[in-house]
Amino acid sequence: MLSVRGVTVRFGGVVALDAVSFDVFPGQIAGLIGPNGAGKTTLFNCLSRLYQPSAGEILFQGQSVLATPRHRIASIGIGRTFQNVALFDRLTVLENVMVGRHCQTHSSFAANALRLAGVVAEQAGAQARAMELIEFMGLEDFTHWPSGGLPFPIRKRVELARALAAKPKLLLLDEPAAGLNHDEVHVLEAQIRRVRDTQDVTVLLVEHHMSLVMSVSDKVITVNFGRKIADGTPEEVRRDPEVIRAYLGTAA
Amino acid sequence: MAASATSWATRRGIGWWALAFWIFMLVLPLMGSAFPSESFDYYMFMGQSMMVYAIAVLGLNLLTGFNGQISLGHGAFFALGAYTAAILMIDFGWPYWATIPVVAIVCFGAGFLFGFPALKLESHYLALATFTLAIAVPQLLKHKSIAGWTGGVSGLVLEKPDPPFGLPISPDQFLFYFCLLMAMILFWAAFNLLRGRSGRAMMAIRDHGMAAGTMGIDTSLYKTITFGISALYTGIAGALSAITVAYVAPDSFALPLSIAFLVGLVVGGIGSLPGCLIGGAFLVLVQNWSQSLSDVLKETFSLQYDVPSWAIYGVLLLLLMYVMPTGIAGGVLRLRGAIAGRLRRVETVRSKPLVLQSEGEKH
Ligand SMILES: Nc1ncnc2c1ncn2[C@@H]1O[C@H](COP(=O)(O)OP(=O)(O)OP(=O)(O)O)[C@@H](O)[C@H]1O
Ligand SMILES: [Mg+2]
Numbered sequence: 001m002l003s004v005r006g007v008t009v010r011f012g013g014v015v016a017l018d019a020v021s022f023d024v025f026p027g028q029i030a031g032l033i034g035p036n037g038a039g040k041t042t043l044f045n046c047l048s049r050l051y052q053p054s055a056g057e058i059l060f061q062g063q064s065v066l067a068t069p070r071h072r073i074a075s076i077g078i079g080r081t082f083q084n085v086a087l088f089d090r091l092t093v094l095e096n097v098m099v100g101r102h103c104q105t106h107s108s109f110a111a112n113a114l115r116l117a118g119v120v121a122e123q124a125g126a127q128a129r130a131m132e133l134i135e136f137m138g139l140e141d142f143t144h145w146p147s148g149g150l151p152f153p154i155r156k157r158v159e160l161a162r163a164l165a166a167k168p169k170l171l172l173l174d175e176p177a178a179g180l181n182h183d184e185v186h187v188l189e190a191q192i193r194r195v196r197d198t199q200d201v202t203v204l205l206v207e208h209h210m211s212l213v214m215s216v217s218d219k220v221i222t223v224n225f226g227r228k229i230a231d232g233t234p235e236e237v238r239r240d241p242e243v244i245r246a247y248l249g250t251a252a
Numbered sequence: 253m254a255a256s257a258t259s260w261a262t263r264r265g266i267g268w269w270a271l272a273f274w275i276f277m278l279v280l281p282l283m284g285s286a287f288p289s290e291s292f293d294y295y296m297f298m299g300q301s302m303m304v305y306a307i308a309v310l311g312l313n314l315l316t317g318f319n320g321q322i323s324l325g326h327g328a329f330f331a332l333g334a335y336t337a338a339i340l341m342i343d344f345g346w347p348y349w350a351t352i353p354v355v356a357i358v359c360f361g362a363g364f365l366f367g368f369p370a371l372k373l374e375s376h377y378l379a380l381a382t383f384t385l386a387i388a389v390p391q392l393l394k395h396k397s398i399a400g401w402t403g404g405v406s407g408l409v410l411e412k413p414d415p416p417f418g419l420p421i422s423p424d425q426f427l428f429y430f431c432l433l434m435a436m437i438l439f440w441a442a443f444n445l446l447r448g449r450s451g452r453a454m455m456a457i458r459d460h461g462m463a464a465g466t467m468g469i470d471t472s473l474y475k476t477i478t479f480g481i482s483a484l485y486t487g488i489a490g491a492l493s494a495i496t497v498a499y500v501a502p503d504s505f506a507l508p509l510s511i512a513f514l515v516g517l518v519v520g521g522i523g524s525l526p527g528c529l530i531g532g533a534f535l536v537l538v539q540n541w542s543q544s545l546s547d548v549l550k551e552t553f554s555l556q557y558d559v560p561s562w563a564i565y566g567v568l569l570l571l572l573m574y575v576m577p578t579g580i581a582g583g584v585l586r587l588r589g590a591i592a593g594r595l596r597r598v599e600t601v602r603s604k605p606l607v608l609q610s611e612g613e614k615h
Contacts, residue, residue, distance in 0.1 A: 048466045074468030088459035090523070091452070099456045103468030105449050109477055112448035113441040119448055126449070166467060 001026045001202050002047075002170055007056030009042050009226075016042040018226040019056065024170070024219075029196055029203040031217035031234070033210075035246060039226040040206040041083055044172050048073050048080050060170065074103040079168030081159045083175050083206075089148030093139055093158050096147050097130040100165025133161040137191070152179050160191070164199055171201045177209040185209060189216055214238065222246070270526070277432050281425040296424035298536055300496040303431040304489050306532025307438055309516040310525070311485030317523035318446060319478040320458030322375055325382035326513045328389040329483040331505035333359050333490030335393065338408045338500045339401055348413045348495045352434070355491040356484050363483020367476035386510040393502035407501030410494060427496050434492060438485060443525060445481075454478055486513070508565075515565050519572050521579025530580045538565060 002024040009017040017039045024030045032040050045051040047058060049070040058065040060078060068076060079100075088096050105126055107119045134143055137157045142150060147158050156176060163171060173192070177185045189212055196203055207213045213220060213234070220237040222230040224246040230237050237243055280299065284292040312326050336358050337351040366385070370378050393402050402408065415426035445451045456464040457471050465471050494500045512535050520531025546559040576583035 050462065050466075069470075070465045071468055071470040074466060080466055082463065086460045086463035088456045088463065090459050091455055095452055095455075099452050099464070099467050099469075102449065102453055102456075107449050109445065109450045109481070112450040113445045115444040115448070119444075123448060162467070 001028075001061060002204070003059040004043070005057045005059070007043065007046055007053045007058060009039070009046060009051055009053050015226050017046070017053070017223075020223060020226070020228050021056075022221045022228060022231055024202060024204055026202055027196070028218045029192065029205060029216055031213040031220040032204060032206045032223070033208070033213055033220060033237075034223035037225075038223045040223060041174055042226075043223075044080060044174055044204075044206065047078060047172060074166045074168070077167075077169035078172065079163040079166045079170070079201075080172035081156070081163050081174055081176060083178070085152070085155050085159055087147040087155055087158055087162075090146055092144050093134065093142045093147050093150070093161075094127070094130055094144060096158055097133055097161045097165050098126050100133075100162035101126040101129060103166050130161075130165055133164050136164075136194075137161040153181075153184050156180070157191075160195075164195065164201075168201055171195065171203050172206075173203060174206045175208060176205070177207055177212050185212055188212070192216055273526075273529070274432075274436060281421065281428050284425055285421070293422055293424040296422070296428045297496065298540065299428050300424070300431045300492075301536045301539075302529075302533045303435045304493045304496065304532070305512075305516055305535045306529045307435055307492065308486045308489035308513055309520060309531040309535075310438065310442055310528040311482045311487075311489065312513045312517050313520075313522065313524075313528055314442060314445075314454075314485060315478055315482035316517060317521075318451065318458060319454045319475065319482075321370065321475060321479065322379050323382040323482070323510075324379050324514065325385035325389075325510050326482075326486045327505050327507065327510035328382075328385045329359050329363060329486040330490035330493070330509060330513075331389050331393065331500075331502075332362055332483075333487030334494040334500045334505070335402060335408075335490075336487070337491035337494045338410055341410055342408055343401065349430070351491055351495075352488060355487050359487025359490075360480040360484040362487075364476050364480030366483070367479030370479060371472050371475055382510075383507075386507045390502040390506045393505070402502070403500075405502065407499060410498040410500075412498045413495070431492055431496065434488065438488065439525065439528075442485070446525070450474075512565065515569050518569060519579055521581030521583075524579060524581035527579050527581030534580075538568065 004023070005021050006019045007017050007021070008015070008019050020039070020043065022030075032043070034040055042051060046053050047065060049065070049068065053066065060076060063076060065073070065076075065078070088099060091099065105122050107116075107122050111119050131143070134140060137160060139154070139157055139161060142154060142158070147155060150158070156179070160173070160176065176192070177188055180188060192203060192205070193216060195201060205213065205217065215234075217234055219232060220230070220234050221228060222237055222240070222243045224242075229246060230240040230243045232240070277299075281296060284296065308326065308330055311329070312323060315321050315323055315326075333355045336355045337348070340346040340351045340354060341348060370381065373381055392398075394405050396404075412423050413427070414423055415421050419426065421429075446454075453464065453469045453474050456467065456469060457474055461471055490505075516528075516531030516535045518531075519534045520529070521527030542559075542564045545564055549555065549559045550557075572580075
């Protein structure tokens, strides 16, 4: 489904990603782990075309991601959340999730301004789908609240709902558990599984929360200083000496 | 009930207020026939100006309030609309109403084109670029090479249109209705735009451009189109101004006009539709009172010179921003919110446990 091949990203002298290659298969939940500054977010940013790699290729369902403009990424089926939550603060939760429907709807400025019949139907559909997702994420109580003022864990859920609204085939989650308490992480774990099973998406998950990654992932890719150092089942990766040295060793 | 997603406008029942307002405006000119008075035509003219400014401020609001791009030069698009209408009427003998669609196209085009370089500019530089536009346009209008069209420094004098179909109302009453019709169409269209897919995309770009891009919004395209639409609105306001004042001159479109639009925007409320109407009314009232205010100030502080209207604008603006940082519309909303006990609701929601679904989720 997703094939990352030799992707390299440099920022001045820093090599943030150094010829990283891996594959994610349909229906998988793939974990992407590594110490701070390893290059995980940078990889996500390449996948959503915010950064341009200096070398390498990324294929999504056989299609070149790097040849796709940024605003087409959502419609080819790649959705994401951001490490530091990027909501539209002055829009309500419902409006945020409806923006997620943008790539699934098509009415023009002129049609919107005149509120043609097609627009009304499209809007109703988008709103119904958004309401479903708001329920799915347990956000009903916040539907009409401006997202800017909501507590952080709620904001993270809004962001996930918004990403799902675009009907992604591949969902990139950048540290969804950060800032959540123990119970909330449990809820999240269930939600991620449920997303994969009921929304029919493949998940690539960046996370520092080890027990979450290890329990939810089908495979785990480990990077350190921009290089991939391990790639396998959670069991294999957990036992990999280099991973232990680079990551688990410091965390434990 | 799952209310529509237009929280900023409809949710708090502003729909009824809007309806009441427009009906009031429709009835207003009839007062003149009921109670004839010397100065009624002048009041009608003030009403026209308020709507003209309200439309211009709406144009700026679409750009700044709803899309997050700043413009200090919207007077330029106002001028473009005014001159396009005036030239079509004088040199081509077009009826006043037929100029509006042409003005719309011309100003949309101009705004769209200006939007392209604007994409490359950070907000400060965009402010500077639009500022330059505001300064350049009056000079351009005076330029010799086009003076044959624009009338140079002295401008162009138009004829006030008569009411059609022999309607028994004065020209100013009629023009009031004409402006009202345009305002209703333009506000309705803006309202539709903002509660629809395009408007949400505009606001998403304002709030977080990068996230908007990952949601599949072509941010560059949306920003340039918004610039075009914004110029279209302000340009139509310019055309209406030319028609109602029956005169265009380059110096009335100089920098103070662009600043006035900004003042109207901030006073009414950035990102508020009713705020545009408030802003428009405010501008006309201040213009009207600025002479007497200036006289009072001269008297009390024994000044040697007139206090210019822009200085009065400035002081009023500072005062208002201090008292009502979200504009008059925002201030009223907050007041209503406080009265309706929304603050209490904040409390209840805040105190809810954040793990809402842990049970339901297990299966
Ligand atoms: N826009 C940028 N400009 C310069 N350097 C950058 C930029 N983005 C990332 N880097 C650098 O690239 C490296 C990888 O950063 P990245 O954010 O991808 O790490 P990460 O694995 O997501 O870390 P964390 O777990 O802390 O989020 C770091 O050294 C970082 O400083
Ligand atoms: Mg990161």
